[in-house]
Amino acid sequence: MELKTRIVKSAELKNSIIKRLYFDKALSCADLSEVLEKSVPSVSKAISELIEEGFVMEQGYAPSSGGRRPLMYCLQPSAMYIVTVAMDQLSTRIQMLDLHNNPIAETVMTELKLFNNPKALPLLIEYINDYIDASGVARNKIVGIGIGMPGFIDSAKGFNYTYLDSAGQSLTELIAEKTGAPVYIANDSSLIAIAEQKFGIAKNHRDVMVINLGWGIGLGMIVNGELYRGNSGFAGEFSHIPLFDDGALCTCGKRGCLEAEASMLVVAEKAIQGIKDGHISSLKHTDKDPYKVVGNAIMEAANNGDQFAIELLSDAGYKIGKALAILIHIMNPESIVLSGRGAIVGKLLLAPIQQALTKYCIPRLVSSTELLISALGFNAELIGTAVLVMENFDKDNKNQSITTKQLSMEKTSKN
């Protein structure tokens, strides 16, 4: 009894040290004491236990700042692993990362249609299990499985109200049961946002708006330093604000939405029409090509200097800029990041977006917001899911040190 409570208490501090080291890579005992608001002796004791248990290791001495050089600690990368899953409408990527965010194997990409596919959920579980088995990593070494997916998602309860019907049961509970590891889910745009804020171009910015330029246009919001999803998880429905009087008809049923005017899908449509109308361009088109292929071709052509492709993207950029003007007025963010697939043409979008901002924004507002282009790109979502797992690390292991957890799991699996 006494032993148990002792472990519970010290586990809290130890888990928060692990979490902190995941995000900050390397810290000294004094650093940790300051950021965690615990005394140096407490932290010191916890660290030496963590080293003994194999979770933390010494990394060497940092340069002196005028006194004794601090001994830096970092996570033992192979102590635990994070399974990251990034889904879109058509395909799913799976990847396992160590505690330094380094992949331990090739990313596996599989076709998996979400829309109207009752088999999607069992298949997803199968793919994840296969991946873990193939990796050779023991289940009790997995911190958690993070899954990013499109749709309206309640992260706390673990539901996706758009895809992956789980017959009323919590998706996270269900998948956790079948895989033997804790599961966390979140919306893809949200994950890209936290990836950019924790490990990307907007690192440590308190207030960031991240635009997910995929086939649609998503928005992930970091507000007061944390992800904002709104009262019912619908915040950031950026692409359906009434932006143009009597514009194109949108899939949402309204007119003049940003998505109906400037998404990659619409750009592809316009390109096809343009080619038919005889526009000069390096783009070729056969009716059989799906929009996805056309979209990629446009981005590539634009990057290679094709005038028609650049025109199309500029037009979209200007419209996105008008919408961003609204966002800036309301949120006054430190930065706006162009991320997701479309980030590869980010440089081409920059000029028309800036032009729109100048036209539609109060000057002092534009000048207090930076416009940035993601460097994470296509990897953002995978990194975001890893962050999702580690963000929940201290909460979910509150009553149990990860050490005792691993021990108890080994025992039960031997039974």
Added chain:
Amino acid sequence: MELKTRIVKSAELKNSIIKRLYFDKALSCADLSEVLEKSVPSVSKAISELIEEGFVMEQGYAPSSGGRRPLMYCLQPSAMYIVTVAMDQLSTRIQMLDLHNNPIAETVMTELKLFNNPKALPLLIEYINDYIDASGVARNKIVGIGIGMPGFIDSAKGFNYTYLDSAGQSLTELIAEKTGAPVYIANDSSLIAIAEQKFGIAKNHRDVMVINLGWGIGLGMIVNGELYRGNSGFAGEFSHIPLFDDGALCTCGKRGCLEAEASMLVVAEKAIQGIKDGHISSLKHTDKDPYKVVGNAIMEAANNGDQFAIELLSDAGYKIGKALAILIHIMNPESIVLSGRGAIVGKLLLAPIQQALTKYCIPRLVSSTELLISALGFNAELIGTAVLVMENFDKDNKNQSITTKQLSMEKTSKN
């Protein structure tokens, strides 16, 4: 030495108990233990000290929930007082509240022009000092002075970049020096928002957008349970988003801003023009009447059923609704509150706003947001400033129990 550290430590808990009781009115020892995440014995000890020191009192027993009835504690209302100041462009109100938010004297209202008035700041300080002197309350009994004012404000540093030029010195420090009490400032719309969320119609809502219907249209945002001001304090510039293609010219230099189309000032202008054009209405107009008088007359006439006045307000309401549609898409708030002066015609605005929301919003988004009308009305800003003072209570008294503070101040004043 040992005594001092003992006081410092216990002061933290005691101050957080005071703060909590200010917001929650009455709590039992067990309640406090739970919300403050401290053990019952710790809280119990702190409470008995606070009672001895005269800050807390027993309030009687609450009904049993199946066991022993809890003894409820509340603040001794006369232990300390809060000075609240609400400024607008033309006039300033001052009021002193006890710890139960009850006014201890009549509100004093004085003419005080903010725009282009170098005497505004010394006058403000004089008014505050006069008010405190007249109240008969000792300076060391004043928790703090909260001031709400229009303009771009940095609450943390205590600057107002629009009005009350303080020659580079922090406004809050300056006023604190001259009045002998801690001073906190914030933007008027922000204060109305926290008033509605702490003591108003949106009590305890996590995500609320509060519209301040004054002569302009302000927005105060509560996000993830706390006030959001953006990266440089400019968040909520709601009334200057590009809403109408080529609309009326706005004071900000752009076209089609909400403020230029639907503010009370614009409504007043339209009313004057309408009367000249021969509209039938109970409204009378002489050219000498300032807009302020016209505006009030319109609101009164509309509430009395005057058709022309109602039409004018409905038109403004519909436009506000279009802007709210955008806000809902981005923020997905639990509720939107119509507050400030204009809240008295809130009922009349409800229908046209709802109509606009239905037209411009995705259905599932409208239905997840409540549209509410403030009951605090004109008092919201004063209550908001009191909240501002108490929100900072535990932070600013971190190293000193309020008791020892009062004692030390008594000594120095006797010297």
Added chain:
DNA sequence: AGCACTTTTTAAAAAAATTTAAAAAGTATG
């Protein structure tokens, strides 16, 4: 009315965390 079961409060014992002091390992400087 008495018994089983709650919840709140108080008191004593045990554990955890912090403070204090001191040692260790550097830097800068005359």
Added chain:
DNA sequence: CATACTTTTTAAATTTTTTTAAAAAGTGCT
């Protein structure tokens, strides 16, 4: 190159907090 001044780390003493246990005060049912 020794001295004064940093900063980091370790160790011991003290304080603070929590846990545990028990008492007090109610409810509700037979």
